[in-house]
Amino acid sequence: MRAFQNLFNQLDQVTGTKAKVQALADHFQGVEAGEAAWALTLLLGKRRRRLITGRRLRDILRDRGGLPDWLIDDCYGQVGDSAETISLLWPAVQERVKASDPDLPSGDGDMPLNWWMDTLLPAISTRSDDDQANAVIWLWHRTPLDQHFIVNKLLTGGFRVGVSRGLISRAIAEAFDLEESLVVQRLMGGFEPSAERFRQLTACATADEHRSSGTPYPFYLASPLEPDRLLETSARDWQLEWKWDGIRGQLIHRGSGVYLWSRGEELVNESFPELVEVAKALPSGSVLDGELICWQQDAAEPLGFDQLQRRLGRKSVGATLKRDCPMRFIAYDLLEHQGVDIRQQGLRQRQQQLAALLGSIEHPEAWRLKQSPSWSIDSWEDLETQRNKAREHNAEGLMLKQAESPYLSGRKRGNWWKHKLEPMTLDAVLLYAQAGSGRRANLFTDYTFGLWTNAEEPQLVTFAKAYSGLNDAEILELDRWIRRNTLQRFGPARSLKTELVFEIGFEGIHPSKRHKSGIAVRFPRILRWRRDKPADEADSLQTAMALIEKR
Missing domain, CATH: 3.30.470.30 (DNA ligase/mRNA capping enzyme)
Incomplete structure (x- = not known):
């Protein structure tokens, strides 16, 4: 695990492409094939089965550590990540939290990443209730503090790191003297984390390796x-x-x-x-x-x-x-x-x-x-x-x-x-807001918009959510407005005064029985903040239906 932790730290600290490729290549060359296979799987960011939910880990920390709900919730709301919340709060409670021996698989010294992923963490995930809570506390006690974040990320299945598939392919090609296109081709169709599969990935090219395989070619993108x-x-x-x-x-x-x-x-x-x-x-x-x-x-x-x-x-x-x-x-x-x-x-x-x-x-x-x-x-x-x-x-x-x-x-x-084609557009009223995740966990960046009904007394009905389109300055300005103009709170969401209008762009629109508005749009995003338009001049469902008829 230490080797993977060191790689994670390097990738987090360097910004240059060459430095990241070199760090990846050194890691893949320097560890055994089984550990390299799991490192590759995690770096590719493919969705994995969640061993334990982030909510479950936070509840264990709260119950065993004697921490109040508001502290856990506020910390989580600030950083937006369960693994980071736990890694920050654990040092404050570790001295008073005890755990008995859970009789889990054990190894001598620093065990490789594949042992954690194939043996230890799945064994913890199969426990239930108090046995599982005890096993998690036992794990936290035995994990060095600088590895807490990664270990909890691996448990929750939410591990992500800022390297692209292209950089990973280039690093493997450099580490094992292969053509990058061959590595890209071999990664198509999925990668199962095993020593044998990693050795196949990094083996020398063969003349006929496509002919008996169902593996696709890498897609060419415009x-x-x-x-x-x-x-x-x-x-x-x-x-x-x-x-x-x-x-x-x-x-x-x-x-x-x-x-x-x-x-x-x-x-x-x-x-x-x-x-x-x-x-x-x-x-x-x-x-x-x-x-x-x-x-x-x-x-x-x-x-x-x-x-x-x-x-x-x-x-x-x-x-x-x-x-x-x-x-x-x-x-x-x-x-x-x-x-x-x-x-x-x-x-x-x-x-x-x-x-x-x-x-x-x-x-x-x-x-x-x-x-x-x-x-x-x-x-x-x-x-x-x-x-x-x-x-x-x-x-x-x-x-x-x-x-x-x-x-x-x-x-x-x-x-x-x-x-x-230029996107279709509608001017819509901001109705609800919710905090984002990751680096924007402490800002309201997830927005819900509404259109006016065609009734004698028009009402606003939700029709789309959008998460992108504003620049950083606009996000900060809107976040301050949201905090000052909240009407009600529904868990993480807030209902707002219906005053602000935004132009929403989207690629397609069609009728939908699943949505209250009766319509659904594809790829909605904010095009601009309509500061010049009052809410009562926003578009109606009738305007939206006219777009459907013109398709």
Whole structure:
């Protein structure tokens, strides 16, 4: 554990990219494979099963330490984190809190991180009631004070550290003399923390390691359009595509298996069985990159994202849902053809092979696999005209791709750009506020907004929450206003005087039976503080419904 603690301290103290990469590389080289595997898992920040809740740990500290509720609550409200709250309060009570031997697994000296994660902490999590409380106190007594924060973070499953996946991949590549792209590829599809898996990750490359695997390729991501860079090039050198509003995925047929992966590296075969079935008609050794969309067979445009949400996370899909939300895979690109990785070929060449591949499929539901249309323009003056047609196709905007570009990994600027439509907007009244988390735990940064009803005596009804869009100065100013203008408190939330108006932007809007307002919006955020507008001039639900009708 000491080695991981030292790594955490280094990453927390340095700011330069090179220093962080070096610290990571040194750690991965300097510890055993099992410990390195768990360090990698934690650094990647993947969601893990919570062993004990933060609330449970705070309750143990309160009950065994004899601390009042208000002290625990105020400290937690100030720092916004259970692990940090406990690590700050424990020194004040440790002398008066006793624990008997809980008969837990024990080791000699400084045990490695994998022993903590595989053996000790799970053993504590299986205890119940007083036995568990005694085991936690015993653990706190035997943990050095400088390790309390990390140990409690590991218990609650909330460990996070400020390093990106890209830095981690680069560090592993440098530590084990590998190509960074190979490390990125091997991390796709998830990483299980074991010594064997870490040794596989860091082994030398093999010629055929993709051919029998269901592992996807790293996704190539577009960057927000930088018009000045685009204008330096000829419009004829670019392809335009619709930016569809679905879930990015890769559809793979290798050997006897079909695999449908989301961009979030989740295998989603069970949620979209009809796509898996039709993909069996693809030749083995095919990998398609595209979008999962609800789209009726004979319809000109897809259904909205709200319909797709009905399919997400399902382990089984009934006939009614299949009928109401029929799935298509709209293919953008072909990454592997006849078992050969073709990502370094030009986009135009890959798409020609994609068209031939999809045209050769023999299956009664081949309509579910469709190539996304692409076209070109003669002049950049035509670009905005094309973008403004996106809503007619129920798309989010345009994609611009350099016609001869290879398929890279991650967000590499220059070859692929996204040019989204301007967001839809409504002016809404601030109704509720709640404190944030992390470094903003002592500030009100989570806001709920309302629109006016269409009744004879209009009332405000909530329609969206937003957490971003204000700068630091505005957040501080608004926090002071919230504290002065609170009407009621409901746990961590406060209801406020209905005086302030904000312009809220969002990507989509649709009817919703789950919300009191009858509408739901996608990706809401604050665009600006409407200091010029009184609350009674904010928008109404009627205005929101008009946006739905215009979709």
